[in-house]
Amino acid sequence: MLIVQKYGGSSVANPERVFNVAKRIMAAQAEGNDVVVVLSAQGKTTDGLIAKAKEINPKPSRREMDMLLATGEQQSVALMAMAIAHLGGKAISLNAAQVGITTTQNYSNARIRHINTERIMTELENGNIVLVTGFQGINQFGDLTTLGRGGSDTSAVALAAALDADICEIYTDVDGVFTADPRVVPGARKLDVISYDEMLELASLGAKVLHCRSVELAKKYNVKLIVRNSMSDDKGTEVKEECKMERMLVSGVATDKNVSRISLIGIENVPGKAFEIFRLMAKEKVSVDIILQDVGNAENKQNISFTIGEEDLDIALKALDKNRAHLGFERVEHDETVAKISIVGAGMATNPGIASMFFEALYDAGINIHMISTSEIKITVLVDENDVDEAARAVHDKFKLASVHAE
Amino acid sequence: MLIVQKYGGSSVANPERVFNVAKRIMAAQAEGNDVVVVLSAQGKTTDGLIAKAKEINPKPSRREMDMLLATGEQQSVALMAMAIAHLGGKAISLNAAQVGITTTQNYSNARIRHINTERIMTELENGNIVLVTGFQGINQFGDLTTLGRGGSDTSAVALAAALDADICEIYTDVDGVFTADPRVVPGARKLDVISYDEMLELASLGAKVLHCRSVELAKKYNVKLIVRNSMSDDKGTEVKEECKMERMLVSGVATDKNVSRISLIGIENVPGKAFEIFRLMAKEKVSVDIILQDVGNAENKQNISFTIGEEDLDIALKALDKNRAHLGFERVEHDETVAKISIVGAGMATNPGIASMFFEALYDAGINIHMISTSEIKITVLVDENDVDEAARAVHDKFKLASVHAE
Numbered sequence: 001m002l003i004v005q006k007y008g009g010s011s012v013a014n015p016e017r018v019f020n021v022a023k024r025i026m027a028a029q030a031e032g033n034d035v036v037v038v039l040s041a042q043g044k045t046t047d048g049l050i051a052k053a054k055e056i057n058p059k060p061s062r063r064e065m066d067m068l069l070a071t072g073e074q075q076s077v078a079l080m081a082m083a084i085a086h087l088g089g090k091a092i093s094l095n096a097a098q099v100g101i102t103t104t105q106n107y108s109n110a111r112i113r114h115i116n117t118e119r120i121m122t123e124l125e126n127g128n129i130v131l132v133t134g135f136q137g138i139n140q141f142g143d144l145t146t147l148g149r150g151g152s153d154t155s156a157v158a159l160a161a162a163l164d165a166d167i168c169e170i171y172t173d174v175d176g177v178f179t180a181d182p183r184v185v186p187g188a189r190k191l192d193v194i195s196y197d198e199m200l201e202l203a204s205l206g207a208k209v210l211h212c213r214s215v216e217l218a219k220k221y222n223v224k225l226i227v228r229n230s231m232s233d234d235k236g237t238e239v240k241e242e243c244k245m246e247r248m249l250v251s252g253v254a255t256d257k258n259v260s261r262i263s264l265i266g267i268e269n270v271p272g273k274a275f276e277i278f279r280l281m282a283k284e285k286v287s288v289d290i291i292l293q294d295v296g297n298a299e300n301k302q303n304i305s306f307t308i309g310e311e312d313l314d315i316a317l318k319a320l321d322k323n324r325a326h327l328g329f330e331r332v333e334h335d336e337t338v339a340k341i342s343i344v345g346a347g348m349a350t351n352p353g354i355a356s357m358f359f360e361a362l363y364d365a366g367i368n369i370h371m372i373s374t375s376e377i378k379i380t381v382l383v384d385e386n387d388v389d390e391a392a393r394a395v396h397d398k399f400k401l402a403s404v405h406a407e
Numbered sequence: 408m409l410i411v412q413k414y415g416g417s418s419v420a421n422p423e424r425v426f427n428v429a430k431r432i433m434a435a436q437a438e439g440n441d442v443v444v445v446l447s448a449q450g451k452t453t454d455g456l457i458a459k460a461k462e463i464n465p466k467p468s469r470r471e472m473d474m475l476l477a478t479g480e481q482q483s484v485a486l487m488a489m490a491i492a493h494l495g496g497k498a499i500s501l502n503a504a505q506v507g508i509t510t511t512q513n514y515s516n517a518r519i520r521h522i523n524t525e526r527i528m529t530e531l532e533n534g535n536i537v538l539v540t541g542f543q544g545i546n547q548f549g550d551l552t553t554l555g556r557g558g559s560d561t562s563a564v565a566l567a568a569a570l571d572a573d574i575c576e577i578y579t580d581v582d583g584v585f586t587a588d589p590r591v592v593p594g595a596r597k598l599d600v601i602s603y604d605e606m607l608e609l610a611s612l613g614a615k616v617l618h619c620r621s622v623e624l625a626k627k628y629n630v631k632l633i634v635r636n637s638m639s640d641d642k643g644t645e646v647k648e649e650c651k652m653e654r655m656l657v658s659g660v661a662t663d664k665n666v667s668r669i670s671l672i673g674i675e676n677v678p679g680k681a682f683e684i685f686r687l688m689a690k691e692k693v694s695v696d697i698i699l700q701d702v703g704n705a706e707n708k709q710n711i712s713f714t715i716g717e718e719d720l721d722i723a724l725k726a727l728d729k730n731r732a733h734l735g736f737e738r739v740e741h742d743e744t745v746a747k748i749s750i751v752g753a754g755m756a757t758n759p760g761i762a763s764m765f766f767e768a769l770y771d772a773g774i775n776i777h778m779i780s781t782s783e784i785k786i787t788v789l790v791d792e793n794d795v796d797e798a799a800r801a802v803h804d805k806f807k808l809a810s811v812h813a814e
Contacts, residue, residue: 015462049482055422057489064492067500068485071478075456078475082464085471093474097504098549119549142505142526 001166002124003028006038006134006156010173011230012076013043015083021171021230022083025129029089034124036163038134038156039080041072062107063143066136070096070144073133073152080131091129094119096136096144101155103137103145109285110137110145111213112154115162132159150211157214161221168223170210171230176237177202177209179401180253184389187402193238194251199225201344201378202254215239249354250345250399255388257339259289260313261370263305264320266330274304276327277320284319286312289340290373290382301330305371307382310336338370339388342380343395355379361398367391408573409531410435413445413541413563417580418637419483420450422490428578428637429490432536436496441531443570445541445563446487448479469514470550473543477503477551480540480559487538498536501526503543503551508562510544510552516692517552518620519544519561522569539566557618564621568628575630577617578637583644584609584616586808587660591796594809600645601658606632608751608785609661622646656761657752657806662795664746666696667720668777670712671727673737681711683734684727691726693719696747697780697789708737712778714789717743745777746795749787750802762786768805774798 005025012018029035040046049068053060060068077093084091100116123130134152139145147154153170160168177199180188194202196219203212209227218225218239228236267273274293281288292305308316313334320332341362348354358379362369367390371382383391396402412432419425436442447453456475460467467475484500491498507523530537541559546552554561560577567575581589582597584606589595601609603626610619616634625632625646635643674680681700688695699712715723720741727739748769755761765786769776774797778789790798803809 018463052482053486053489056425056486057493060489061492064485064488064500067488067502068482071481074478074481075459075475078471079460079463081471081474082460082467085468086464093471095474095551144502 001032002034002036002163004036004038004156004160004163004165004168005171006152006169007040007171007230008152008173009040009043009045009076011171012039012080017230018042018079018083019087022080022087022089024171024230025080025091026084026087026089029129036120036124036130036132036159036165037080038132038152038159039073039076040134040152041069042076042079045072045075066107066144066146069146070133070136073135077131077133084129084131089129090127091131092123093131093133094123095133097138097142099132101132101137101158103139103147105139105141105145107139107143107145109148110139112137112147112158115158117162120159120163147213151213153211153214154217157217157221157223157225160223161217166224167226168218169226169228169236170214171228172209173229173231174209175229175232175234176227177239178252180392180396181255184255185253185393185396187396189402190234191237191251192235193240195346196239196241197377198251198344198346199239201342201375202252210239249347250343250401252344253341253392253395253399253401254344255339255341255392257385257388258310259307259336259338259340259382260310260316261305261307261335261338261382262313262316262320263303263333263335264327264329264331265303265333266301267304268328269300269302273327277304278306280319280323280327281306281308281316284312284315286316286319290371290380292371307338307340307371337385338382339385340380340382341388341391341395342378343399344378346377348377348379357398358395361395362391364398365390365394367394408439409441409443409570411443411445411563411567411570411572411575412578413559413576414447414578414637415559415580416447416450416452416483418578419446419487424637425449425486425490426494429487429494429496431578431637432487432498433491433494433496436536443527443531443537443539443566443572444487445539445559445566446480446483447541447559448476449483449486452479452482473514473551473553476553477540477543480542484538484540491536491538496536497534498538499530500538500540501530502540504545504549506539508539508544508565510546510554512546512548512552514546514550514552516555517544517546519554519565522565524569527566527570554620558620560618560621561624564624564628564630564632567630568624573631574633575625576633576635576643577621578635579616580636580638581616582636582639582641583634584646584659586658587799587803588662591662592660592800592803594803596809597641598644598658599642600647602753603646603648604784605658605751605753606646608749608782609659617646656754657750657808659751660748660799660802660806660808661751662746662748662799664792664795665717666714666743666745666747666789667717667723668712668714668742668745668789669720669723669727670710670740670742671734671736671738672710672740673708674711675735676707676709680734684711685713687726687730687734688713688715688723691719691722693723693726697778697787699778714745714747714778744792745789746792747787747789748795748798748802749785750806751785753784755784755786764805765802768802769798771805772797772801774801 103110134155225239510517541562632646
């Protein structure tokens with residue numbers, strides 16, 4: 001088998017953990033597999049580099065930031081190669097330029113365009129474990145780009161797809177995908193299997209187990225994904241197309257505190273205003289999540305509210321301010337003390353009662369709902385940040401997610 | 408003018424110094440010059456990375472070590488680009504792969520083969536200050552190589568030669584090249600000018616101002632070198648072909664404590680033995696410096712002593728031990744408490760009295776000489792490490808190096 005494994009920064013944070021991972025990698029090879037490993041930067045390396053940059057320039061160019069950050073993964077792969085060699089194994093480290101991982105040109109948030117498999121295949125044929133820098137690529141100028149936070153997951157899945165790997169194992173510091181965050185909801189249970197679509201909703205909701213784009217990519221190329229714990233022997237959670245074995249109404253509860261709400265007050269109630277606002281946000285590369293547009297009042301004015309990630313708040317507010325005259329609103333309000341809570345489940349689409357059970361759980365717990373957004377397999381509501389953990393426990397309880405109940 | 412500047416690790420060790428250097432670079436550009444800058448890794452970054460590697464593997468592969476160490480310079484150039492941008496300037500960072508600095512394949516001690524000037528020239532034409540990672544290149548496999556300690560000087564001179572630069576400024580933390588180490592010899596005087604050959608002897612003697620290979624390269628391609636202080640406005644020392652202005656008998660005293668002496672006792676006195684020993688050292692990439700071969704004794708046995716850098720001692724002893732039967736010596740002795748002191752001067756070749764003045768100075772100071780080695784413009788002796796600072800002062804005094812005396 002050809003296996004692609006990905007280890008996150010916390011799994012390689014210190015020499016002890018590096019050796020722990022080295023042994024896992026070597027065990028996979030010893031079983032007769034070809035092994036390609038994608039590594040993130042060690043522990044807090046990336047955060048440290050960002051802090052170093054900000055000390056020098058509060059608004060560093062994205063190109064130079066990528067040039068700086070890409071060094072973190074390069075250090076990881078080199079150190080892992082040394083660890084494997086020390087244990088008697090044979091490994092070689094490769095960065096994005098050496099592999100030939102080409103991306104779109106936009107720095108800090110590039111997308112993988114093509115992966116050259118030649119060098120990797122040659123090294124595998126030579127009996128090497130191949131260690132590849134996650135999170136990065138090179139664009140058409142030969143300049144380093146990064147794939148955005150959590151991009152190493154995407155690197156791993158893209159490599160698995162390009163190499164036609166039999167399996168892509170994403171190692172993290174938890175046993176797999178849970179019905180809720182176990183640190184918040186004591187009864188949270190690990191799922192053995194979950195569908196791409198459910199995982200996609202969970203990933204985009206800040207469940208932090210897998211990077212959203214990596215799941216999209218896995219679905220697109222039908223890559224068999226497994227989320228596992230690098231510190232335990234748990235079999236993890238398998239992410240795949242069909243999950244008939246355990247098709248639940250609701251498979252998990254996810255929360256996300258990294259949310260800001262922006263409200264534009266007193267917008268003229270003419271067609272196309274909402275479109276203009278969200279085109280502006282798209283231009284600034286700000287992802288808009290829940291949108292609430294109220295009906296116009298007597299003066300033919302309306303309010304539009306939407307949520308974005310907290311890291312984008314400054315950019316969004318600045319862009320709105322700059323286009324104030326053009327967009328024609330009275331004032332902007334914003335609120336960072338909000339959070340999202342969502343339930344996700346492939347069985348939800350055909351069970352109209354789920355939404356009301358969800359709202360009932362929140363009502364019973366005395367939690368106020370600000371905004372609501374729904375998709376075929378997800379319902380998200382915006383609540384006060386202080387309420388969100390309590391909300392997760394109440395909802396987890398309501399849907400009895402602590403016990404297995406196949407339907 | 409096209410100027411290549413090189414700043415060492417201590418010149419960019421913290422944000423304050425980074426900004427200091429950024430201002431110097433921008434000043435050079437503001438005077439109407441095209442500026443290409445070579446940077447080393449910040450402060451103790453390289454040492455830190457080496458320590459990190461050794462923690463994982465005491466004998467890491469050279470390839471992986473280069474992969475690891477190359478990240479230090481990449482961080483430097485990215486941070487400098489951010490600093491220049493913050494000050495309103497325009498700069499772009501490039502690593503060895505992006506420039507196209509190709510080297511021989513041997514890791515940790517590669518030599519530059521070719522530099523592609525296209526990308527740099529394009530960026531200069533776009534009005535950019537071009538920041539290039541020192542110390543590194545890529546070999547024919549596309550893998551990262553490093554040029555050995557101090558290799559950033561070599562990178563700078565090679566770039567200056569490839570770009571046909573008008574001048575190559577090497578910035579360091581002293582005002583230029585001195586007649587002796589000012590920390591040891593209080594009367595040491597800065598030289599305004601020195602010849603390539605003299606500088607070459609000083610560099611190879613551990614004067615630590617310039618990397619030896621960089622001077623060789625500067626001489627070969629006739630690159631105008633200037634050694635300057637990044638913290639002061641001193642004009643520095645110019646290194647060039649002819650130094651008629653200040654042609655001194657002795658231009659400087661250099662000392663080097665990083666020396667080990669190895670003695671092979673009781674070698675059979677047959678032709679070719681010395682050759683075999685030094686071929687072995689060359690195979691292990693150990694540079695041998697002073698060699699002393701005594702005349703054979705009654706039993707037709709002889710002793711051979713030679714000096715090497717302390718960092719090579721383990722490798723050398725291990726190699727000798729492995730080849731003991733073949734080389735046929737009785738035993739090996741080694742001594743790390745020795746040091747070299749040398750005088751260098753282009754005027755020395757035609758003045759036979761210099762050597763005796765040198766030895767007289769040491770004799771008067773009561774310093775014992777272990778070994779002697781001479782070249783056309785240099786005389787080196789091996790003394791006890793404890794004596795070497797005193798020896799430097801005595802010799803500096805003897806040749807009245809504190810005062811300018813052109814001849």
